[in-house]
Amino acid sequence: MAVQRLGHLTLPLHTLLLITLLLLNASATTSDQPPIPNENLLVLTVATRETDGFKRFMQTAKHLNYTVKVLGTEEEWSGGNIPHSIGGGQKVRLLKDEMQNYADRDDLVVLFTDSYDVLFAGGPEELLSKFQQFNHKVVFAAEGLIWPDNRLAEKYPNVRSGKRFLNSGGIIGYAPSINRIVEKWQLQDNDDDQLFYTKVYVDALKRLSLNITLDHKSKIFQNLNGAADEVELHFEPTRVRTRNIIFDTLPVLIHGNRQTKHLLNYLGNYIPDAWTSETGCTVCNEDLLDLSTLDEYPSVTVAIFIERPTPFLPEFLERLLTLDYPKEKLTFFIHNKEVYHEKHLHKFWEKHKGDLQMKFVGPEEVLSEGDARNMGMDYCRQDPGCDYYFNIDSDVVLTNPDTLKLLIEQNRRIIAPMITQYKKLWSNFWGALTPDGYYARSEDYVDIVEGNRVGVWNVPYLAHVYLIKGTALRTELKEKNYFNQDTMDSDMSLCRNLREQRIEKEKGSPTPESCHMFKPPKGIFMYISNQHEFGRLLPTENYNASHVHADLWEIFDNPLDWKEKYIHPNYSNIFTGKVVEEPCPDVFWFPIFSETTCDELVEEVEHYGVWSGGKSEDKRLVGGYENVPTDDIHMTQVGLDQVWLHFIREYIAPVALKLFSGYHTKGFAMLNFIVKYTPERQAYLKPHHDSSTFTINIALNNKGIDYQGGGCKFHRYNCAVESPRKGWSFMHPGRLTHLHEGLPTTNGTRYIAVSFVDP
Incomplete structure (x- = not known):
């Protein structure tokens, strides 16, 4: 082996070369450089579809004065199913093609980031200042968990403090340096982008020659996977940030990678300034649909589900007709599982059969709740004239006649009015999830339920009453089995499918029972609004339908409805x-x-x-x-x-x-x-x-x-x-x-x- 003497030390030639490269790179990126002007920042992302997550990303970018160039808008996604397997190579290929335009721009800083599951928390000046402080040509996001090949862990350099492993969801660097990295890409669209970048980084010579480092302490990039306990909301009077409490940093970009999408959605209800204590909700009135500008009101399928004996059902049915909405624009789909309520539905039918369009599915059909709900959703899906699908369970008391209008005006693909049980915190939504997908109380849950925080909230679970756009049912949600999954109840199944797109095989499919078909994420957010008082939710667990008039016994569980009726x-x-x-x-x-x-x-x-x-x-x-x-x-x-x-x-x-x-x-x-x-x-x-x-x-x-x-x-x-x-x-x-x-x-x-x- 060739050696070179340095003073009293004798070093291998390749080690000396590394030291030389390191000194050269350090001298090239001194900390006393003038600030990088905002106009020298180019933000790139890839988006082949306009998902709700992408819209949120662009909304945060606009709010903080970023200009974003979107790559891949003319392409179909061919980069694999990233949430469940390797993939993402299409992003590298698109970046490679784009960076050829900036290969000689030494003064240009490029930020390349995911978009569907990312939001901005800080502005361009802060981003560029923090980048300069790294004194490196390229900075990758970092995380504490290695993906996709844990065999490479031993090749990573050790770090005294912070995250050790590379994450490809966020890259910032000078244009020529990034171009030097991506120009080596020769793989397929469905190969793994993170593996590609990892192999560059763990190669010591490449790492030093390209002057690459990782954002070990989340100064710029905060990846949430494996770090949920490290972040908290940091409230200022007119600003909200995510603070990393381990490193005491305020990251500029927040990335809900892997199984942390619901946490990102929670943070996105506030960041960057979506809700503050002084301004309230700043995004609730964006992209609204003004019904007064339409030639006619949208058509709505009102799907009613009576899946268990329910108190005050006749009042529930009549109350629906007090909605301030043109009756000729309403079509009713009613599934009743309970023989006890057949007398109530017969009376309702006899009274209104000449005025309303109604389809009844009774207990004689012996449908499971999941099958009934699939049928109701399909009833709208198959009708091109169905503009909205309004699911309402029989335990919902809507007291606001403008409910339908208010929900439609919000112009969201799925939105629910918040309702709670009388004098209880029990509601029709969850603010958070446990790791296995069940109920967890979010930090803001009580404030939302009690009306101390008012807005439109992105949540991981909703039930009982919600509105879905008909176009969504016929496109992103065209699969026909959303409500039957494992041992979950139907609403949990729906919400999990919307979050994760884990669609069960259809009946008659040769796919083994233990196998599920994983679809690419649709990126459809579920929202709940507490901007208005909408009504309440009836407890039904103690209802005894053995009486002739069981509602008489509801004075304890449902005192408001008992008083109203009796x-x-x-x-x-x-x-x-x-x-x-x-x-x-x-x-x-x-x-x-x-x-x-x-x-x-x-x-x-x-x-x-x-x-x-x-x-x-x-x-x-x-x-x-x-x-x-x-x-x-x-x-x-x-x-x-x-x-x-x-x-x-x-x-x-x-x-x-x-x-x-x-x-x-x-x-x-x-x-x-x-x-x-x-x-x-x-x-x-x-x-x-x-x-x-x-x-x-x-x-x-x-x-x-x-x-x-x-x-x-x-x-x-x-x-x-x-x-x-x-x-x-x-x-x-x-x-x-x-x-x-x-x-x-x-x-x-x-x-x-x-x-x-x-x-």
Whole structure:
């Protein structure tokens, strides 16, 4: 081996050559050079399709005053399936062709970066300044994990601190140096670009002769793969950055490589200045679709899915028709899996069949939820006139009539209105994912749900209600099986397929069961908007469809919907208006129940059908004897006792406090029952006192229509109320002063609901 003496040292010739190259390169890139002007920066990227990720990349570039030249726009992608295998050579070939134009531009700095999964966080001045500080001709991005050939790890130079391995998603350098690297490319489009660059870098002679280094501490390039725990959002009043907390750096470009796309999407909700505490959402009003400029409204397929017994379904169906949208532009696809709800759908059909376009798929089809949802999506996909597909599950309560318009105006391929369960953090989206693709709470989840941060948010999972563009279904989403995947529920399957494009084989395919077809990523983002109040989500897990009218039991789980359906619309006027009447001294009369409540209570007890017969011997009571018996059914017999007590505490107690000033009821009643008066069984009730502090007596049907006669007479005051109103309640003291009797029912059947409160 040839050697050369240097002082007292004897070194191999190739080592001396390396040292010489290093000294020459160092002298060529001194730190006291003047700043590189912005006009000497050329930003290049490759994009063969305009994905949502590409649009976001260009949006961040524009916001920070970058000018980007896009390569490959006239080509089909032939660079392999990068997320799941090697590939990307097409990018090197395109860069090679482009760099021939700048081979002699010593003053030109070229930034070559991916675009689908990259966003800018800092401006050109910062980028160029940080590049100069490296004192190298070319800087590659770095990461802590080696790809694609871990056998090359031992060839990498050791680093004392920072990331050791090259990542090809970001390159910055002087044009002649980059040209010298890529002009050696002689491989195919589907060969691996990172492997090509890696072999250049791990060759010590090439590395030194080309003066290449890696961005070991993420000063310019932040790769997220393997580094999710290293980054956090850094908020300033009008600026948001990603901070690497290990190296205390603010990277200029953020790259969601490999399995970190959802993390990049989360960061992209804020970076560079998409949302700040002072400005709020700065991108929510970009690229909006102005409906007022259209000749006619887009056509929408409203796909309704009733996949489990659901409370308040009739109200759900009717509420959809309150959407402020031309009904002739709506087509309804309805899948019902539950026999219990067939009666509700039949009633809806009979009422609206002349006004609406509806396709029903019932429980007799025995479809899985995934198959039903695939069918609904295909219903729109096969109709060229279907502009939008609006999926809505039966547990969604839309209270904003402008929901459809607001979502369409956002002009996103997939967008959902944010809804939550009443007084809970449970919503129809996830802010983050665990490594295996399940729920994780993002740092901003609570702020978004509670409305402390308002905007349009890129999320990894949404469910229950969302809008998809029909063009997306017929192009990027033309595969027909998005909802059946492994053991996941249908919505998780859809979202995973949208994120990863992992499409299951279609039925009848010869592909083995264990094999999946991986498609190139579509890059379709899923958005959720909390810019408006849209509605709420109903809990359904405790719903018991064995009752005739199961909604009556929903006072605990769905109190808002219970109140809306069952409490009289004038109830609140008790406290602000003059709806309370006093037909007899200390006998107050006020509205409490809707007509629906009255009808359903009567139907529920008649379905039970075991009336007491008005006998004094009563095993239902302690002691087994009733002094003044009625022909009745107790709430305990039909399972409504706890519901009824809660109703007393929530709706009767406030009225009692207003009418009997200073008395705070405990809201307790041992006897709560529905009485039936008929001329044949029991027509009246003899004078008696009630065993209560006060009594409520609610009329459940109409005098003059359902029965004749009836009413209540108070003896002390010689005062009778002979025309009770359906849904209205009497409230009167039970003991001492208000001896009363039930006046005879002369025809038909009279029903009343009675409670002896605070016995």
